[in-house]
Every structure is written in C-alpha cells, then in structure tokens.
Amino acid sequence: MAETPNLPQQATSHAITLPGSSLFDVVRQKLLDDLGQVQVERRGQERIYRPRAEMLAEVVTADTWIMMLDWLSSTRRSSVNTKRAYADDIRRVWAAYAQELGHERFALGIFTRDHIRAWRIREEAKGTPLTTIARYLRALSSLHVYAAERIDLPRNPVTQDDTPRIESGNSSTSTPVLEVSEIQAVIAQAKNEFDLLVVTLLYALAGRVSEMCAADVTDRLERGRRSYLDVTRKENKERLLPLPITVAELLDAHTEGRTEGALLLDAKAERLDRHDVARMLARMGKKAGVLPERKLTPHVLRASRITHMLDDGVPLAEVQAFADHDNPATTVGYWDRRNKGQRNAAHVDAAEAVFADVVPQFRR
Structure with a gap:
C-alpha cells in the first residue's frame, strides 16, 4: 500500500518503541498493509478503493490511531481479517457514535458506562442482532483494556451488564445450514x-x-495426478487442500494462460x-x-x-x-x-401421532 501523507508519522511514548533507524517505519508500514483497502464507491464496473488506515486516521485522534496500530500488532490479533474487522468496528460504529455525542473524533476514554448503556438499548430497539452488538462491544472493550495497561484511562465503559449473553448452540442466532x-x-x-x-x-x-x-495463481499446485490449492487460513496457517476434479477443471479454464496474479x-x-x-x-x-x-x-x-x-x-x-x-x-x-x-423433529412427530387419527374428521 502506498504511503499516505495524512497519517500520523511518529510514535508517542505509549506506542511501539523501537531503537533508532528506520525499523519503526518498516513495522508501521507492515501494519498499514495488513489493514488493506476498503471499497468506498462503485462507478459502473469501476471500483474505488481507499486505504483502511487512512480512513481510520480521519475519524480518531492521532494518539488513538497510533495506539490502535500497537493494539492490532499484538499476537492475540494476528489474523489479518481480525485486524480489519476491529478497525472497521471502531471506525464505523464507535467513531460515528463519538461524533453523535459531539466529539470531533473518537478517542480513548470519551465514553462512559451510561453512553454504552444508551447505545446498547437503542441498538436492541432497532433490531440489531445480539451477536452483532456483542461483537462491537468486544472490539471497544479489547482496545480499552489494552490501552489501559499502557496509559491512564477511566474505567472500561463496557461491562457485563451491557454485554449480551449469547447462548451457546442457540440455533436462532447460528448460521443457517442448507440441505x-x-x-x-x-x-x-x-x-x-x-x-x-x-x-x-x-x-x-x-x-x-x-x-x-486472497489466493493467487501460484497457489495452485499439481502433485502427481492430484490438484491442490495452498490457502492461508486464520492465524496465518498454511493449508494444502486437494481439489475435486470438477473444480480443478473449472479452475483450469478460468486461469488458462495466466501464470501470476489473482486466482x-x-x-x-x-x-x-x-x-x-x-x-x-x-x-x-x-x-x-x-x-x-x-x-x-x-x-x-x-x-x-x-x-x-x-x-x-x-x-x-x-x-x-x-x-x-x-x-x-x-x-x-x-x-x-x-x-x-x-x-x-422426532419429538414433534411423536406428538402428532397422538392426534393424527382425530384431525381428519374435522377436515371433513
């Protein structure tokens, strides 16, 4: 990703501390690259993208932006997708809420527990899924807890009293399955x-x-008579997955004549x-x-x-x-x-057997 001139350039005392030279710049650029691009507009078939880090820097204070880079560089957030999701949650949800409350930009410590209570109740009234509310709150709480270990902050505005309890195995909130x-x-x-x-x-x-x-043409491998795809999964885990013959043939047709670039x-x-x-x-x-x-x-x-x-x-x-x-x-x-x-389903079918013989007489 190209260097963006309007991003904070220097680390503060609570951010990543590196000894001299250009090492900080290398680390910083890696983090910016991990955050990637966001599609912000579509003009016909043309897509317009902007760096996610640049968009984040526009809605948070400089110190908060640098702290977020420090936070996202932790091994607890090693997945690129996790970094991007957290950055988007702060940018789209909490920066917007900060502006609604009269702040020009989002900064650590500006929300109170009353602010979070009001926000949570409003989201529930709007019908926002509890899983989504919980995810947004996790992002804010995680950033606050991380920063509070490094700088003085008010107490965490996110408490258990406002974090929705998501029942484990609740089928109503689970991803649906197709037969x-x-x-x-x-x-x-x-x-x-x-x-x-x-x-x-x-x-x-x-x-x-x-x-x-994210897969590239070069991630397609042939070993013997089998075709494989080398994919990078969560936590940057590399996996070599065999392809069904039909899928491999479809990929052959799609990538014909190409030796590099996107798959x-x-x-x-x-x-x-x-x-x-x-x-x-x-x-x-x-x-x-x-x-x-x-x-x-x-x-x-x-x-x-x-x-x-x-x-x-x-x-x-x-x-x-x-x-x-x-x-x-x-x-x-x-x-x-x-x-x-x-x-x-078996229990319901068993119940139907009790009254199945009686129902037909009413239908007649």
Whole structure:
C-alpha cells in the first residue's frame, strides 16, 4: 500500500518503541498493509478503493490511531481479517457514535458506562442482532483494556451488564445450514462457469471467502495426478487442500494462460473480492428459493459443508481438522445443533401421532 501523507508519522511514548533507524517505519508500514483497502464507491464496473488506515486516521485522534496500530500488532490479533474487522468496528460504529455525542473524533476514554448503556438499548430497539452488538462491544472493550495497561484511562465503559449473553448452540442466532438438495438448487442457478466455480470451490473446501479471494495463481499446485490449492487460513496457517476434479477443471479454464496474479478474476479482470461473492450468492440464493428471509452468504456454504460431513459420519476430529477449527467445541457445536434439530423433529412427530387419527374428521 502506498504511503499516505495524512497519517500520523511518529510514535508517542505509549506506542511501539523501537531503537533508532528506520525499523519503526518498516513495522508501521507492515501494519498499514495488513489493514488493506476498503471499497468506498462503485462507478459502473469501476471500483474505488481507499486505504483502511487512512480512513481510520480521519475519524480518531492521532494518539488513538497510533495506539490502535500497537493494539492490532499484538499476537492475540494476528489474523489479518481480525485486524480489519476491529478497525472497521471502531471506525464505523464507535467513531460515528463519538461524533453523535459531539466529539470531533473518537478517542480513548470519551465514553462512559451510561453512553454504552444508551447505545446498547437503542441498538436492541432497532433490531440489531445480539451477536452483532456483542461483537462491537468486544472490539471497544479489547482496545480499552489494552490501552489501559499502557496509559491512564477511566474505567472500561463496557461491562457485563451491557454485554449480551449469547447462548451457546442457540440455533436462532447460528448460521443457517442448507440441505444437500438446496445446495444443488443454488448450483443450478449458476449463469456461467465462473458462478459455478465460486460456489463449488467455497462449498467443497468449506472455505472462507477471504481465503479464496486472497489466493493467487501460484497457489495452485499439481502433485502427481492430484490438484491442490495452498490457502492461508486464520492465524496465518498454511493449508494444502486437494481439489475435486470438477473444480480443478473449472479452475483450469478460468486461469488458462495466466501464470501470476489473482486466482479468481471478475469480469473486469480484477481480483474478485468478498463483496462480489456476496452479491453473486445473494442472487443465486434468491433464484433458488433458499433462505427466503435471509441472504445466502459464503459462511452458509461453509457451515453447510461442515454439517454435511457430520451427517456422513465423518469423525469430529477429522471435521475439525478440515474446517481448521482451533477449538474442538466449535465443531461439536455444529454436531450438537444438527442433532438437536433432528431430535426435536422426532419429538414433534411423536406428538402428532397422538392426534393424527382425530384431525381428519374435522377436515371433513
């Protein structure tokens, strides 16, 4: 990412301290590169991007911006996607709220517990999902706790009293799962081979959209008669995943003649991004008639693939390894939700047997 002239240039006493020379500049530039670009506009087929760090610097104070770079450089936030999500939450949610309260820019320590209570109640009244509210609060709290260990700050404005309790395994807040027949219905709505490639690639590898969009042509490997894709998963873990023959053939056609650059290109020959994929899947899901009250998302495909593996009797440990779940409880959660749903359906069917013989006489 090119150097942006309006970003804070010097570290303060509470930020990353490095001895002399240009080492700080190297570290700083790496962090800016990790934050990446944000699509801010679309003019026809042309996309307009801006550096995320630059947009963040416009809505937070200079000291807060530098503290955020320090915070995001921690190994506890090693995933590029996590860094970007946290930066977006502070920029879009908390900087906007700070301005609403009369502050020109967001700064650490400006919110009180009453501010957070009012914000939480309003978000609930708007119908914002509790999982989303909890995520925004986690970002603010994490930044505050990190900074409070380095500088004097008022007490953390985010408390347990305002952090929604998300029930583990709550199916109403979990990512929905499509049945195999519904996946096939979505695939049938592909309008060209590229649509087909994206859907089958995401589903077959239980992939995250960020992994697929970040992959390059050089990440495609051939070993013997098998084709593989070298993907970078969360926490920068490298995984070599075998490709189904059909998907490999679709990739062959899509990358024909190219030896470098992005693996997946859009109609303008630019790297496919997650927004493109989101629009594509929403269109296909709507035409297929699945999830009538929600949009089909890449994570639905991932959740569906993981669930189908469990349906097929694949051991939990194998599913965990394939999906790259750090915590086995995450994989168990898929299994538990699936089995809970099936058990509940069996209980309801058993109840129907009690009155099934009586109902027909009223229908007549």
